[in-house]
Amino acid sequence: MAIIVNLDVMMAKRKISSQELAEKIGITKANLSILKTNKGKAIRFSTLDKICEVLECKPGDILEYKNN
Amino acid sequence: MKILGKKSLSSKVYVALQILFAIIVLADISVFGLVVLTILGQTSMNILRENFTIDPITIAIITFFITGLIALYIICNFIEIFENLKESKLFEQTNSKYLKNISRSSILISIVYFILLITLEILLKVQYLTIGEEVLVKLLVLVFAVAFLIFGVGIKILNEIYKKAIEYKEENELTI
Numbered sequence: 001m002a003i004i005v006n007l008d009v010m011m012a013k014r015k016i017s018s019q020e021l022a023e024k025i026g027i028t029k030a031n032l033s034i035l036k037t038n039k040g041k042a043i044r045f046s047t048l049d050k051i052c053e054v055l056e057c058k059p060g061d062i063l064e065y066k067n068n
Numbered sequence: 069m070k071i072l073g074k075k076s077l078s079s080k081v082y083v084a085l086q087i088l089f090a091i092i093v094l095a096d097i098s099v100f101g102l103v104v105l106t107i108l109g110q111t112s113m114n115i116l117r118e119n120f121t122i123d124p125i126t127i128a129i130i131t132f133f134i135t136g137l138i139a140l141y142i143i144c145n146f147i148e149i150f151e152n153l154k155e156s157k158l159f160e161q162t163n164s165k166y167l168k169n170i171s172r173s174s175i176l177i178s179i180v181y182f183i184l185l186i187t188l189e190i191l192l193k194v195q196y197l198t199i200g201e202e203v204l205v206k207l208l209v210l211v212f213a214v215a216f217l218i219f220g221v222g223i224k225i226l227n228e229i230y231k232k233a234i235e236y237k238e239e240n241e242l243t244i
Contacts, residue, residue: 032244039242040244041239041243042242042243042244043243043244044243
């Protein structure tokens with residue numbers, strides 16, 4: 001897929017663990033792992049909203065478009 | 069009435085399919101015995117007559133034996149599907165695989181019956197059946213052939229819908 005999730009980069013910048021982020025967003029660690037590894041098919045606006053809120057960033061910092 | 073899961077309609081169908089499987093196995097063994105006896109009988113008679121001709125009834129029995137084996141395979145696949153339904157495993161890739169097997173086998177049975185129809189067309193002309201009986205036999209074989217063809221194609225279409233459903237389910241599961 002041309003959309004890349006750079007969640008791990010932002011997590012490293014904010015020095016937050018997967019467990020902590022998952023708890024704060026309200027999703028399971030397994031689902032967060034799916035997101036981080038680009039295996040997810042779609043992301044809900046509500047999830048994206050929570051991620052941006054917790055990581056204090058914009059959707060563009062997490063999602064990136066790469067032309068194949 | 070509960071349709072899916074344990075102690076449901078699907079679990080009852082599962083048991084019924086297993087009974088049907090046993091019945092077809094017994095029937096196929098009987099038909100196999102009949103095939104062997106008929107061929108042995110005809111061969112010994114033909115050796116005496118020194119000209120080898122095969123009876124259309126023998127061909128029909130052989131066809132029933134072959135289609136019986138394919139039908140067993142179809143029932144096996146249905147049993148697997150209903151076992152999954154019994155355990156509430158609905159949208160699984162394996163079910164789609166079983167449906168594909170059922171579709172292909174049904175079309176194969178249809179082809180076998182069409183071949184039988186052509187064979188009967190050639191052989192029955194020189195045989196002893198009256199025109200009425202000949203038409204009835206051919207009509208029955210044609211009905212079987214068309215029915216299995218429609219069933220096979222129908223299952224193939226259903227399988228495509230099922231595959232789409234699996235795709236949507238996976239997409240839904242991977243929406244976070």
